[in-house]
Amino acid sequence: MRNVAASKKNVLNTAGRTSLHNHNLAIIAKAVITGSLPDPSRAYLAKITGLNRSTLSRLVEQLIAYGIIRELDSKNIGSGRPAVPLAPALHTYASIGVDIMRDSIEASVVDLSGQILAQQYLQTETEEAAKTLVLVGRIISDLHERARNADLIVVDVTAALHGYFDRNGTHLLSSPTLGWTDVDLARSLHIGREKKYMPAISFLNSADAGAYAENYLRNKHGEPLSDFLYVSGGSGIDAALMKNGSFDAGYHGWAGELGHVYVAEGTNVCSCGNTGCLESFAGQNAIMAASGFSQDSPIGNLFAALMRNETRASKAVASAADYLGLALADFVNICDVPTIVLDGLYSKLFEYLKEPLLLKLSKRVLSSKWAKINVLKSISTSNSVAFGAAWKGITKFIDTPSRWKKQIKNKLNYYPITDTPSVTLSE
Ligand SMILES: [Zn+2]
Secondary structure, three states: OHHHHHHHHHHHHHHHHHHHHHHHHHHHHHHHHOOOOOOOOHHHHHHHHOOOHHHHHHHHHHHHHOOOEEEOOOEOOOOOOOEOOEEEOOOOEEEEEEEEOOOEEEEEEEEOOOOEEEEEEEEOOOOOHHHHHHHHHHHHHHHHHHHHHOOOEEEEEEEEEOOEEOOOOOEEEEEOOOOEEEEEHHHHOOOOHHHHHOOOEEEEEHHHHHHHHHHHHHHHOOOOOOOEEEEEEOOOEEEEEEEOOEEOOOOOOOOOOHHHOEOOOOOOEOOOOOEOEOHHHHOHHHHHHHOOOOOOOOHHHHHHHHHOOOHHHHHHHHHHHHHHHHHHHHHHHHHOOOEEEEEEHHHHOHHHHHHHHHHHHHHHOHHHHOOOOEEEEOOOOOOHHHHHHHHHHHHHHHOOHHHOOOOOHHHOOOOOOOOOOOOOOOO
16 A cells, blocks of 8 residues: 555656646746747846756756757857847747638738748638638638648647637637627638648637737837737727736626727617617727718728818717727726727727827726826737737647657758748638
8 A cells, every 4th residue: 555655646746846847848938938038048037937057957958959949149248158048949830820800811820939920811702601711711721731831830720700709619609790690610610631730720809819919019029018908999899808917808708898888879780789889989880981981991091081181080080089988988997907008990090099088088087187097009010810819829839838849950940931822712
């Protein structure tokens, strides 16, 4: 009996050591890959982890061998030994992120350094779930195949779309923005022969993906934000709340439907079927209509009209800002969030929205006399949703050292991903 107990204890100790070892590896990987200090040295990492220099050096060697981080040329700092800066490895692992919108699909392949290695954009001529998802499946298969041909290990595929997902996250219950109900997402993608090499595809709310991107990019720019409400305007208005560096998506994961908050009596029917929703006053369609443009006219027309100071367009945007401010003020009164980040259409309209929004917030948020609410423009310059979906996959991967693979040293070469899609994307 004693022997059995002793051996059990040993197994536990070994498991404990492995998990502590993996925990330390993940902390260092995260500090290099998502931390706000660019190219940290071993000394800095030893300081923030509390590990001694020799343990830390051993872990760093492992991270290099697994293709997670790389060494840059050494730099002379002061009179001591030159420091060797560490950076995320390039072109070892990659993640694919997809943004599924009502009339288009955008996808990105992102590596550990946050570099976008390939992108695909497709204007869809259909709003039907089945047809759109077949196209999404083709784009994913194509990017996956091209990434594999470039010798990258694809560690995650995440598609972002607006809507309510069931508990296991692969069945879409409803998406008012897309006009879809009851869709088995994973099955509808019809991934063919690539499937056996591909990680299982996961799905994410688009606002959460956008907020992931914002969080990562702000960190990388040395302007970290850990508590903010991310708001993305477009045909729908979605929000994601980040509290203390992590998401609060609500009990079922269905929080963030800012577009369907009641703001005023109205006659326009919202995509959810109700009237009076913020979306029907401040969504893209409402702004375009109030500016005198048809729903399908290009959004560029609105920007041109604003540049020309056309009264109708200016009034439409001011009115949208007013309703948006009303909804956001309620949110801040309830949730006490210090910062609001605007993305999507609202990021493009930022210079027109900011002042009226601040005014509304200072009037209606009771605590605003003691603490000013920050309204910021999203830092992202490209499609933040596709990037954020891919980045979520990267963060999951670097958190799980058991998934890392030892790299063959001479194989750490750079093969660019081919520009040309290898599958036909037309419908
Ligand atoms: Zn609604």
